[in-house]
Every structure is written in C-alpha cells, then in structure tokens.
Amino acid sequence: MFPARYQIRDLRISPATVLAPMAGVTDTVFRRMIRGLGGCGLIMTEFTSADGITRNAARSSRYLWFEPDEHPITAQLFGADAAVMARAAAMVEELAFDVVDVNLGCPAKKVVKCGGSGLLCDLKALEAVLRAVRGAVRIPMTVKIRAGWDDASIVAVEVARMAEQIGVEAIAVHPRTRMQGYSGHANWEIIRAVKQAVRMPVIGNGDVHAPADALRMVSETGCDAVMIGRAASTNPWIFRQIAQFIETGRFDEPSEADRYHLLSAYFRNLVETDWPDAIGKMKQFACWFTHGVRNGSELRDHVHHARTTAEILERVDAFFADTVAAGGGI
Numbered sequence: 001m002f003p004a005r006y007q008i009r010d011l012r013i014s015p016a017t018v019l020a021p022m023a024g025v026t027d028t029v030f031r032r033m034i035r036g037l038g039g040c041g042l043i044m045t046e047f048t049s050a051d052g053i054t055r056n057a058a059r060s061s062r063y064l065w066f067e068p069d070e071h072p073i074t075a076q077l078f079g080a081d082a083a084v085m086a087r088a089a090a091m092v093e094e095l096a097f098d099v100v101d102v103n104l105g106c107p108a109k110k111v112v113k114c115g116g117s118g119l120l121c122d123l124k125a126l127e128a129v130l131r132a133v134r135g136a137v138r139i140p141m142t143v144k145i146r147a148g149w150d151d152a153s154i155v156a157v158e159v160a161r162m163a164e165q166i167g168v169e170a171i172a173v174h175p176r177t178r179m180q181g182y183s184g185h186a187n188w189e190i191i192r193a194v195k196q197a198v199r200m201p202v203i204g205n206g207d208v209h210a211p212a213d214a215l216r217m218v219s220e221t222g223c224d225a226v227m228i229g230r231a232a233s234t235n236p237w238i239f240r241q242i243a244q245f246i247e248t249g250r251f252d253e254p255s256e257a258d259r260y261h262l263l264s265a266y267f268r269n270l271v272e273t274d275w276p277d278a279i280g281k282m283k284q285f286a287c288w289f290t291h292g293v294r295n296g297s298e299l300r301d302h303v304h305h306a307r308t309t310a311e312i313l314e315r316v317d318a319f320f321a322d323t324v325a326a327g328g329g330i
Contacts, residue, residue, distance in 0.1 A: 002215050002246045005041070006201045006224040008170045010138045011072055011098055013041040017239050018203055020229030021047045021076040021103070021144070024284070025241050028066050028271045032277065033262070036072060039239030041225070043073050047103045050079030050088035051114065057091070062276070064095055074142065078103035080125060082132035089133045089141075100137055102130065102306060104145040104159070107178045117146045117178035120155055127162060134167045137292065141156040144172040144205070144227075147190045150179040156190050157197045163305070164198045172203035172227050182230075191221040203227045211238070211245035233288045236262065259293055260320035267316065271309050279282070294323065 005014035019026060019034050021044040031043045048063040066073055075092040077100065079085045085102070092100045104126070106116035119126040120278040134141055142161050148154040160171050175190035178180070186206030195202040204223035208214050214226045231238050237258075241251035254262070266285060286303040290296035303314040 002218050002242075003224055004035075004169075004203050006203075008099060008142065008201060009076070009328070010183035011140055013072060015039060015041045015043050015239070015243055016038045018225055019043040019232055019240060020205060020227045021031040021045060021074075021101070022229050023108075025048055025233055026273075027062075028070065029266065029273060029275065030233075030285075031070055031073070032067060032269075033266055034236055034239065035152055037236055037240050037262075039241070041072075042099075043070060044151075045075045047076045047078050047106060047111075047116075048088075049114075050077045050313075051061040051081065051087045053091060054084055054087045059153065064092065064097075066097075071301075073097055074099040074101045076101040076103050076144065078106060078111055080115045080129065082125075085129050086132040086136035089136045093137045093139050096271040097139065099140045099142055100133065100326075101142045101144055101172075102133060105172075105174050107146070107181050109221075112178065117149065120146065120159065120178065121149050121153070121157070123155070123162065127166070130163055130166045130168060141167065142167045142172065143168050147173075147175045147177050147187065150177050153177075154190065157193050160194045160198045164176055164200050168200065170201040170203065171198065172205050173223075174205040175180070175240040175274070176206060180185065188221050188324060191217070191223055195224075201225065203228065205301060211242045211251050214242045215245065225284075233285075234237045234291055236289070244329075254292070256294065256320065260316070261278055263289060264320075267309070272315070278309050279312065280307075282309065 001318040003016040006016045017040050019040050025047050026046050034040050075295040077088050089100045104119055109269045112118035147156045173191045173194050175187045191204045204217045204221050205227035208228050209231050237254050244251040266281050270281055288298055290299045303310040303312050306312040
C-alpha cells in the first residue's frame with residue numbers, strides 16, 4: 001500500500017509525496033501552483049548555491065523566498081566547502097524553513113565542480129560537509145543523492161549509512177549515476193537497497209511519469225515516499241492524480257478549461273509579482289505544459305513569438321477562447 005504519510009523528526013508529511021527541487025523551475029510561483037492543486041505533501045526550493053547566497057545575501061530573496069502557505073517546505077543547498085555550507089544552512093534556518101537539504105545529485109558540470117553529485121567521488125569531503133551542516137542547524141536535515149558517479153562506483157548505500165550516522169534524518173534517492181544524467185532507466189533496486197540499509201525515511205525518485213508508477217515504486221522498493229520532478233513540470237496535476245488513484249483506482253485528466261485557467265493564472269502571477277525575466281519563464285513553462293494541450297504546438301508558437309507579457313496573455317486567452325467556451329468553461 002502507498003503510505004499515507006511519513007515523518008522527519010516531528011514534521012509529519014502527508015500525503016507521502018514530494019516535489020523535487022529543479023533549477024529554474026521550483027520557484028515560489030511554481031511551488032504555490034503545485035500546492036494549490038493539492039496532493040503534494042512537501043515542496044522544495046530550487047537547488048541553491050551556498051557560496052552564492054553567503055557572498056550576496058540579497059540573492060537569497062529570490063532563490064529562498066517563500067510564502068507562509070508553502071509550509072512544509074525544504075530549502076536545498078549545494079556546495080563543497082563545509083564552512084560555507086554551514087553558514088548557508090544557518091541562513092536557511094533563520095528564514096524559517098522546515099527542513100534543510102543537501103544536494104548530492106545534480107549532474108550538471110558547473111555544479112559538479114563545486115558540489116552536487118561531484119561529492120560522491122570524495123566521501124571524506126562529503127562527510128565534512130554533512131557534519132558541518134548538521135552542526136549548524138537545529139531544524140531537520142535531509143539529503144538527495146544519486147546512485148554514484150558511474151556504474152563502477154555505486155555508493156548510495158554507503159552514503160546513506162554515513163549520513164544517518166551523522167544525523168541526517170531522511171534521504172531521497174535518484175538511482176541513476178551522474179554519468180547517466182537523465183538517460184536510460186532509473187534502477188529502483190538501488191532505492192530498495194538503501195531502504196533496507198537505514199532506519200530513516202527513504203524517498204524514491206526517478207521514472208515516475210504517472211500515478212501507477214508511484215504505487216509501483218513503493219511496492220517494489222518499500223520506500224516511504226515518492227519524489228517527482230520533471231513529470232510535475234509537464235503535468236502539474238500529477239500529485240492530485242496520485243491521491244485519486246490511491247483512493248479510487250482511477251484519476252481525472254484535466255479539462256481544456258482546467259489547462260487554460262492554470263496556464264493563465266501561472267502567467268498572471270509572474271506578471272503580478274514582477275518576476276525577473278517573466279517572458280522567459282512564460283516561454284519555458286509553455287514549452288513543457290502545452291504538450292498536454294490540443295494543438296499545443298500552435299500555442300507554443302504563439303507564445304514563443306510574443307514580445308511582451310501582455311501579448312503572451314492575450315494570445316493564451318485567444319487560443320483557448322473557442323475550445324474552452326465550447327465546453328462551457330469560460
């Protein structure tokens with residue numbers, strides 16, 4: 001059975017689903033959209049450079065800004081300097097986040113040079129980082145890892161045991177290696193091995209594209225919760241669909257009116273919050289989201305060629321006018 005909840009120290013998370021941290025995606029506007037749709041137990045910030053926010057505190061106002069209705073929320077940090085990571089973690093605690101998470105999974109080259117999955121190649125340096133962060137905060141601490149650097153160095157179980165001994169209180173496992181990136185298949189057996197090796201909650205991540213995948217991951221691995229990343233950017237309803245599927249064995253697909261109202265609200269929130277490069281964000285989200293929209297390529301083209309936020313909003317309204325009105329949704 002899919003777990004109804006899981007617990008990180010005194011923090012009860014229900015449902016047992018987590019929005020994965022995604023650079024350039026999981027900002028406050030996106031997170032609040034996911035919260036509003038329901039079904040997601042824990043949300044996470046974009047992964048954030050510890051060095052960047054400690055050198056320029058103003059930067060935290062963008063990457064670490066959140067609204068009260070986003071609780072419970074985790075701030076995720078990356079970095080390889082133990083002292084800097086500790087200072088950044090202390091900043092996270094001061095900002096009233098519920099959890100601080102250390103990123104040990106990002107495969108991007110610029111991140112690997114200063115943390116991310118690069119630390120999986122140097123477990124002594126990793127241990128120093130984890131001990132420093134653990135010593136710097138009182139709030140719960142978690143980590144997100146990959147299986148290892150490559151197929152010859154699968155270290156997920158070793159890292160999980162070390163992290164638990166240090167005082168890490170939950171671990172998310174994406175069972176691809178850094179060298180795989182996002183190619184091939186996630187080896188869920190690694191999630192299962194980690195679950196069997198530690199007592200802390202284990203969150204499974206990777207290749208959950210639909211509600212049935214989430215239930216199958218729990219069944220095959222015994223994990224305590226499921227984390228979803230890329231699928232949520234193309235289908236923001238996936239968390240609500242998982243909850244429906246658990247309860248009834250079926251789930252609702254969004255209507256054209258649902259899609260219109262969500263896209264329109266997301267774009268308008270970017271404008272109302274005076275989001276930096278709102279046009280770029282609109283075009284980015286339209287590329288993902290409109291793959292589920294009838295004639296979505298036409299809408300993507302309209303958005304891509306628009307030059308102002310007002311023009312984008314007008315084109316979205318015009319595109320959906322006929323189809324949504326025909327269904328009685330406008």
